[in-house]
Amino acid sequence: MGRIQLKSVTKSFGDVQVIPPLDLTIEDGEFTVFVGPSGCGKSTLLRLIAGLEDITSGSIDIDGADATDVPPAKRGLAMVFQSYALYPHMTVRKNIAFPLRMAKLDQAEIDKRVEGAASVLNLTDYLDRRPGQLSGGQRQRVAIGRAIVREPAAFLFDEPLSNLDAALRVGMRLEISELHERLATTMIYVTHDQVEAMTMADKIVVLQAGVIEQVGSPLELYRTPRNLFVAGFIGSPKMNFIEGDEAAKHGAQTIGIRPEHITVSETEGDWSGVVSVSEHLGSDTFFHVHETGLADTITVRADGEVGFRHGDRIHLTPRADVIHRFDAKGLRIE
């Protein structure tokens, strides 16, 4: 249970329309990620679904029933906030139990569900502590626990990992993915980090200025970005864009080639340039190549053992089968 359908939803703050008419269906049990640069309206969209903001026009259906005017508490959705929004004066147990107390469940049932959530999230030892005494990751788990106990139709995550350090973020990413596997509940996850989107999502919704640029599975978006924006946003490091004669050779206004689809050679290749910066990650090496005559900088991924230095002249060869072609409007040419 948890199919969410947005039908020509719009949202304006005063005269400013932040979300132009937008249609989107999120299937039951799907892990959907809204991704886009900051200010693209992804959080607003999530808050519209949650009911924390009223939509200006259009309608929202949850499980086939119109939920446009249903207050947030009655929509059966649970939200995990960026700041976690734990209640600082309550213990972890009371925090997790709060939605159940508000729903007036009997104490035995509340205890059972809280214990259950705590054991799933490894919080059993911390139940009598206050949020202030917990680490960032533990607070995050409490916030998730508070969402789980309600057994909602869908979970909404608003950039839940952005306050954690890098190592913890990777760990929590896995935990959330595992949680999704286990609960098989619809999850909508907002992030500006395309790595989170790629690793967690069943379906990614790429947004820009309130407009959906593309919807699809992570690999669909990676393989066949519909336009320049999606092509540049998905994938890390960014896709290289080349205009001019080189693009014209492929019959396009712009061509895009991902750093991992270019091979590097000391002696021969289609293009050549000078290494300005080389970033050695151990597993991979990224070269930022200048003076190619194609674009300001071409980024190339090579094997970790390739050891060119600043100032070396190298030769590049793109893999012809994965060159993306875009027309003058920035749309993909098949």
Next chain:
Amino acid sequence: MATQHSRSVARLMMAPAVVLLLGWMLVPLTMTLYFSFKKYLPLRGGDLGWVGLDNYVRFVSSSSFWPAVQATLVIVGGVLVITVVLGILLAMLLDQPMWGQGVVRILVIAPFFVMPTVSALVWKNMFMDPVNGLLAHLWRFFGAEPVSWLSEASMTSIIMIVSWQWLPFATLILLTAIQSLDSEQLEAAEMDGAPVLKRFYHIILPHLSRAITIVILIQTIFLLSIFAEIFVTTGGAFGTRTLTYLIFQRVLESQNVGLGSAGGVYAIILANIVAIFLMRIVGKNLDA
């Protein structure tokens, strides 16, 4: 990085201020204690020698003592309840985005800038006067008999006047506390199914608890010593004689410095008892 040397220099630099403050406190305290053991009637013979604890016994056994304690507690308690309750409501109201917010906030704080004597006189003459007061006009407009506030409802009147003065203070402190509440917490509670009143009770009120204790502590200290409001309105009549006012009457109206000083010592003890309780409550709250 305070080294031994810089710390001793710091002590030396602070010494004049500390000595001055200590003297400022100790001299009157010692004089009060000194006089409290003497029979000292400035207009009726002056210093009449030591009398031991006589003044202390007389002050407590006087028929005015317990009513004065009661009046003090009623005024302090009444003002605290009114300022805290209305302060919370006003703070929540002022926290709402509205047109002219800045001006409204300054206006709300304004009564705090009015001197106690002035505000009491304004209330007495402009509002509570049974003939020309605004309240009398209001009562008459509805066909009711005007109330002569300061004699018939003296206690209520004084509590009203003092509350009016202190409400801005409470509102200001509580408003800053409310503004520091993370709005995501309220949204989380809303999604968790808590309706407005429960959000207030479970989220806003606990968040304000610290600010409320601070308001209560500071106000109690100042309210125990209110004087001008009583002096210019009822003059201590109609059951509005507080402990502070009783001491004033003993010293200046009865011209009995010894007896008044003994009362002063009682007031010091009372204030300290209150302070100890409040410190413990606040201390506990500030730790959390």
